[in-house]
Amino acid sequence: MKDHSMPRVVISGTGLFQPAQVITNAELVASFNAFADLQNAAHADEIAAGMRVPLVHSSVEFIEKASGIQQRYVLDKSGVLDPTRMRPKFAPRPDGELSLMAEIAVDAAKKAMAAAGKQGRDIDGVLCAAANMQRAYPAMACEIQAAIGAGGYGFDMNVACSSATFAIEQAANAIKSGSATCVLVVNPEITSAHLEWRDRDCHFIFGDVCTAVIVEAADTATSADQWEVLGTKLVTQFSNNIRNNAGFLNRCEDTDPDARDKTFMQEGRKVFKEVVPMAAAHIEQHLHTLGFEPTQVRRYWLHQANLGMNQLVLKKLVGREVGDDIAPIILSEYANTASAGSIIAFHAHHADLKARDLGVICSFGAGYSIGSVVLRRV
Ligand code: COA
Numbered sequence: 001m002k003d004h005s006m007p008r009v010v011i012s013g014t015g016l017f018q019p020a021q022v023i024t025n026a027e028l029v030a031s032f033n034a035f036a037d038l039q040n041a042a043h044a045d046e047i048a049a050g051m052r053v054p055l056v057h058s059s060v061e062f063i064e065k066a067s068g069i070q071q072r073y074v075l076d077k078s079g080v081l082d083p084t085r086m087r088p089k090f091a092p093r094p095d096g097e098l099s100l101m102a103e104i105a106v107d108a109a110k111k112a113m114a115a116a117g118k119q120g121r122d123i124d125g126v127l128c129a130a131a132n133m134q135r136a137y138p139a140m141a142c143e144i145q146a147a148i149g150a151g152g153y154g155f156d157m158n159v160a161c162s163s164a165t166f167a168i169e170q171a172a173n174a175i176k177s178g179s180a181t182c183v184l185v186v187n188p189e190i191t192s193a194h195l196e197w198r199d200r201d202c203h204f205i206f207g208d209v210c211t212a213v214i215v216e217a218a219d220t221a222t223s224a225d226q227w228e229v230l231g232t233k234l235v236t237q238f239s240n241n242i243r244n245n246a247g248f249l250n251r252c253e254d255t256d257p258d259a260r261d262k263t264f265m266q267e268g269r270k271v272f273k274e275v276v277p278m279a280a281a282h283i284e285q286h287l288h289t290l291g292f293e294p295t296q297v298r299r300y301w302l303h304q305a306n307l308g309m310n311q312l313v314l315k316k317l318v319g320r321e322v323g324d325d326i327a328p329i330i331l332s333e334y335a336n337t338a339s340a341g342s343i344i345a346f347h348a349h350h351a352d353l354k355a356r357d358l359g360v361i362c363s364f365g366a367g368y369s370i371g372s373v374v375l376r377r378v
Helices: 025-042 044-048 060-067 077-081 100-116 140-148 163-177 268-289 307-318 338-348
Strands: 009-017 021-024 071-074 125-129 153-157 182-189 209-217 227-236 299-302 358-365 369-377
Touching (some): 009 100, 009 163, 009 338, 021 077, 025 077, 100 140, 125 140, 125 163, 140 153, 140 182, 153 163, 163 182, 163 209, 163 227, 163 338, 163 358, 163 369, 209 338, 227 268, 268 307, 268 358, 268 369, 299 338, 338 358
Parallel strands (some): 125 153, 299 358
Antiparallel strands (some): 009 227, 182 209
16 A cells, blocks of 8 residues: 655666776787786696696687677776786875765766756765775765765665665665655776686676766655656575675785685676576566566666576566567676666666656676666656
8 A cells, every 4th residue: 555654756867977998898808818828828837737727718709699798898998908917007095085986976976966956965865885895984975975065974885786776775765764855876886896807707797887866755856857766675695606705804814815706706607597587586576566567667777797687587577588678788888887787777778768657677686686676757
């Protein structure tokens, strides 16, 4: 039953920061192969003695066929592509300067605020939700809150690739309960820094980006582009199949900070098999609790990790193959951008929908974690 005592909640604006630098699959593979050749030459004796397995070349054909990814945006291309480095190079900043994560967050936030017609003073909650945080504290959200002149409160939250959808639920609940009226959800995803560019199995997966969403009470919204949040649904189920062991205990454990387990690791095939049925069932159940069938949804803005994965989720949901019009794919251009992927899809592909059209944003990722947001165009 609808509770009329609770304020209705809308998404009234989105923003996207996209780095200027692009790495194509061809550039990425050339750099990986140069790195593999250097490593193999450096360890030629061990390889010849059978004590070490040589590194094998990567291939553009494999990447495109297995994932659907064609390129990715990154904040620092030269560091990633340098076969003697294989990670981005960022200059450390003094504490008095805006942090890198906050910088891209403020860019996306200002675009979302402009789209929603909001000033900093209108915002009374800032959720910085991303798969990685630049530091332990103070919260990135507090720095972003100060930089945009927002009031209220801010906090960081990490639910890996589901950080954005989980944050939209927190924002919607804060508005419904009256603890906030207008919340900025911002997702600065500098995934190039957690990706292991030296691992052929995953070196092609991620890209950098930042998304921002304004979530507010319908009563205060003035934007011409509003989406009512009809419902949110979150679920988690523990799995080690996507894991990163970097953390504040590392130095006390006397482990190597550059060891393989201190960056992104996954069992990609297991993730694919286990998450597809979970995500399809989750979305179906969510829609049913709101009285809708999956076929009534005009557009699905799904998590962007793998083209085949999204096609299978949709096939289970609507019983047939669907194209970009029902479920737009942005990962060919952006790669996997962790929690930002489904939000980029929404940001780039909602303008053509009509009033009262239904849409679903759904993320899936480490945890496992799945979050869905059912929207109706106002
Ligand atoms: N270039 C060429 N060949 C490669 C390669 C590369 N870069 N990486 C792996 N291969 C090879 C493997 O060695 C393997 O060879 P083999 O059959 O001779 O053993 C073969 O390709 C298949 O490898 P596999 O890892 O099983 O590939 P896959 O089809 O599962 O595709 C992913 C890999 C990662 C693209 C896919 O599993 C995936 O996207 N899974 C979902 C991941 C996900 O959603 N994660 C969430 C992250 S937040």
